[in-house]
Amino acid sequence: MAFSITRRLVVAGAMLTAAVGLTAAGAHAQTVEEIKGKGKLTVGMLVDFPPFGITSADGKPDGYDADVAKLMAKHMGVPVDIVPVTGPNRIPYLLTGKVDVLVASLGITPERAKQVQFSDPYAAIEIGLLAPQGTAITKAEDLSGKSAGVARASTQDQSLTAAAPKDATIRRFDDDASAVQALLSGQVDALGVSNVVAQQIKQMAPQNNYEMKFVLRSQVQGIALRQNQDKLLAWTNGFLETVKKNGELNAIHQKWLGTDLPTAVTSGKS
Incomplete structure (x- = not known):
């Protein structure tokens, strides 16, 4: 009887191990x-x-x-x-x-x-510079004498500050929403922004024909x-x-x- 019980336990254990193995294989498909x-x-x-x-x-x-x-x-x-x-x-x-x-x-x-x-x-x-299609900007040097908005202390602030010429004006706002509003209202010529936010801006104001002028950084x-x-x-x-x-x-x-x-x-x- 003891041998029979032991054998049954071994068999049951083997079956359980096999079942767990099948479940794991399904979950951990390689x-x-x-x-x-x-x-x-x-x-x-x-x-x-x-x-x-x-x-x-x-x-x-x-x-x-x-x-x-x-x-x-x-x-x-x-x-x-x-x-x-x-x-x-x-x-x-x-x-x-x-x-x-x-x-x-x-x-x-x-x-x-x-x-x-x-x-x-x-x-x-992508972090880049957004501006109306007619704005003559194709590279960072073209910001000479122009203004660009960014959210303060953001990735776009850091990237644009490092790339912009000394005579460019970088206006820093407390958040993305304020910076976007500055672009929409014409307070700045361009905006440092991610491609995700850029798409939202394009949908908000399609009449302005905004486009990414150049990319500063990609992830x-x-x-x-x-x-x-x-x-x-x-x-x-x-x-x-x-x-x-x-x-x-x-x-x-x-x-x-x-x-x-x-x-x-x-x-x-x-």
């Missing part, structure tokens, strides 16, 4: 084949970072990142399951297998690369995977190369940011 095996691509995404991540009127994740995630799943041949994440929990969600990948506006940095593997860039936050974003997912990383980079070449990724960028893909995305490597 390859495209494993993702297809579980029947869907699970993607972590921010939903509070417009226009990259938003919640639609019907309560579903939407935005640039959502469209990229959907396109990725389409090319993989499976449905997509988008899981909302936050800035602090997005990497933990990936590392614990709650999601297969992150398409979550994650900037590629050396610090983060110690935790995750990054794909080639699929998007970028590229990558699709994040767990370490040692080499096969999935190779597939992801192949996918990005394809959709950059065939125009599908550019169409998403035009839809959400109103411009073509930045050079840092089309030519960049992580």
Whole structure:
């Protein structure tokens, strides 16, 4: 009897281990084949970072990142399951297998690369100078004798201050909203701003024909995977190369940011 009970416990333990192993394999899919095996691509995404991540009127994740995630799943041949994440929990969600990948506006940095593997860039936050189309500015030197607004102590303040000629006037405002209002009301000739805010300004005042005159700084974003997912990383980079070449990724960028893909995305490597 003791032998029988022991044997049953061993068998039950083996079955439990196998079941846990199967569950873990489903959660921690390492390859495209494993993702297809579980029947869907699970993607972590921010939903509070417009226009990259938003919640639609019907309560579903939407935005640039959502469209990229959907396109990725389409090319993989499976449905997509988008899981909302936050800035602090997005990497933990990936590392614990709650999601297969992150398409979550994650900037590629050396610090983060110690935790995750990054794909080639699929998007970028750009800091540049916005002005009406007719304003004769193509480079920082052209700000000579002109004025530009920035949010005080922001990245755009630091970047523009370093690049502008000495006889340019840089007007610093307490926040982005005040700086934007200064541009709209003609208090400044140009505005140091991110491409995200630039798109919002263009939508607010389309009659002014605002355009980015030049880029001061770029922060590229990558699709994040767990370490040692080499096969999935190779597939992801192949996918990005394809959709950059065939125009599908550019169409998403035009839809959400109103411009073509930045050079840092089309030519960049992580």
